[in-house]
Amino acid sequence: MAVAWHAPISLKPPLYGVSISPKRFTYQLIADSKEFGINFLPFEAAELVASVGGSKGSEVDKFQRFNIAKNKPVMTAVPILEAAYAAYECQLVDDRSYGDHRWLVGEIVAVHWLEEVFTPDEVIDLDKVSSILYLGNELYVTTSRDTIRSLDRKVYGKR
Amino acid sequence: MAVAWHAPISLKPPLYGVSISPKRFTYQLIADSKEFGINFLPFEAAELVASVGGSKGSEVDKFQRFNIAKNKPVMTAVPILEAAYAAYECQLVDDRSYGDHRWLVGEIVAVHWLEEVFTPDEVIDLDKVSSILYLGNELYVTTSRDTIRSLDRKVYGKR
Numbered sequence: 001m002a003v004a005w006h007a008p009i010s011l012k013p014p015l016y017g018v019s020i021s022p023k024r025f026t027y028q029l030i031a032d033s034k035e036f037g038i039n040f041l042p043f044e045a046a047e048l049v050a051s052v053g054g055s056k057g058s059e060v061d062k063f064q065r066f067n068i069a070k071n072k073p074v075m076t077a078v079p080i081l082e083a084a085y086a087a088y089e090c091q092l093v094d095d096r097s098y099g100d101h102r103w104l105v106g107e108i109v110a111v112h113w114l115e116e117v118f119t120p121d122e123v124i125d126l127d128k129v130s131s132i133l134y135l136g137n138e139l140y141v142t143t144s145r146d147t148i149r150s151l152d153r154k155v156y157g158k159r
Numbered sequence: 160m161a162v163a164w165h166a167p168i169s170l171k172p173p174l175y176g177v178s179i180s181p182k183r184f185t186y187q188l189i190a191d192s193k194e195f196g197i198n199f200l201p202f203e204a205a206e207l208v209a210s211v212g213g214s215k216g217s218e219v220d221k222f223q224r225f226n227i228a229k230n231k232p233v234m235t236a237v238p239i240l241e242a243a244y245a246a247y248e249c250q251l252v253d254d255r256s257y258g259d260h261r262w263l264v265g266e267i268v269a270v271h272w273l274e275e276v277f278t279p280d281e282v283i284d285l286d287k288v289s290s291i292l293y294l295g296n297e298l299y300v301t302t303s304r305d306t307i308r309s310l311d312r313k314v315y316g317k318r
Contacts, residue, residue, distance in 0.1 A: 007164045010178070010257050012259050017176075099174045100170055101168055121295075122295075126294075141304065144301055152213075153213030158213070
């Protein structure tokens with residue numbers, strides 16, 4: 001599925017959280033398998049994101065329907081997409097109800113990434129790959145690499 | 160403080176989550192007051208974000224030091240920044256340990272926003288305001304409004 005609400009939540013250990021409605025087919029898959037994958041796709045894959053977001057895994061095999069190539073996971077059985085510039089394999093460590101969604105927390109047990117799209121400082125290199133940003137209401141946008149600014153908080157905090 | 164790890168997590172009721180290290184002064188303020196504000200600032204305020212992120216509330220009054228103008232909250236006593244194009248007043252409903260951070264969940268009890276920077280569909284209008292995106296390693300970037308694409312998931316899911 002395509003998820004809009006997600007965030008890293010701990011460095012040590014590395015934990016990642018994602019908010020999913022319990023009505024979604026994906027929720028049941030994760031609750032049963034106790035693991036999930038997080039795939040970060042480039043802006044060029046926006047149609048794929050919309051396709052995956054607009055179809056139901058209970059009705060169709062999305063991998064087959066949308067011809068989605070997979071790489072092999074190393075620590076789990078979660079789907080790792082070939083189109084992803086980075087992906088996490090997560091083992092479920094918490095599943096909690098907040099309002100109308102479930103908050104699923106996974107420990108990142110393996111990371112896949114295209115080394116060439118990250119800088120030596122391990123930041124995404126926007127000259128090499130563009131991220132997908134979801135604005136809501138079916139609107140997608142990407143970053144403007146020409147606007148990058150480096151603002152050292154140690155310097156600015158002392159102003 | 161400036162926060163990089165945060166997400167909406169429920170629509171009904173409206174809940175918002177933020178990940179903060181318990182070592183931060185802000186964490187103690189929220190644990191004591193049981194409320195917090197979320198302020199969304201435009202890209203033009205990136206220096207302010209770096210300044211707030213690089214200084215300590217235990218050592219300095221950031222509002223005074225950085226000349227930060229505030230608007231009046233309506234349901235809480237949290238800081239609502241005049242420079243924000245949108246802001247939430249939240250009442251703390253959960254405070255939970257995940258690894259080296261705390262996961263703070265607030266119910267949004269009041270919303271402040273500049274009506275003119277949102278579309279009739281309640282999506283941010285990138286012709287009117289640019290969001291701040293934090294890449295890590297002191298790097299900030301904004302969106303490229305020329306890249307916006309509307310991809311109806313109902314159409315793409317049926318392909």
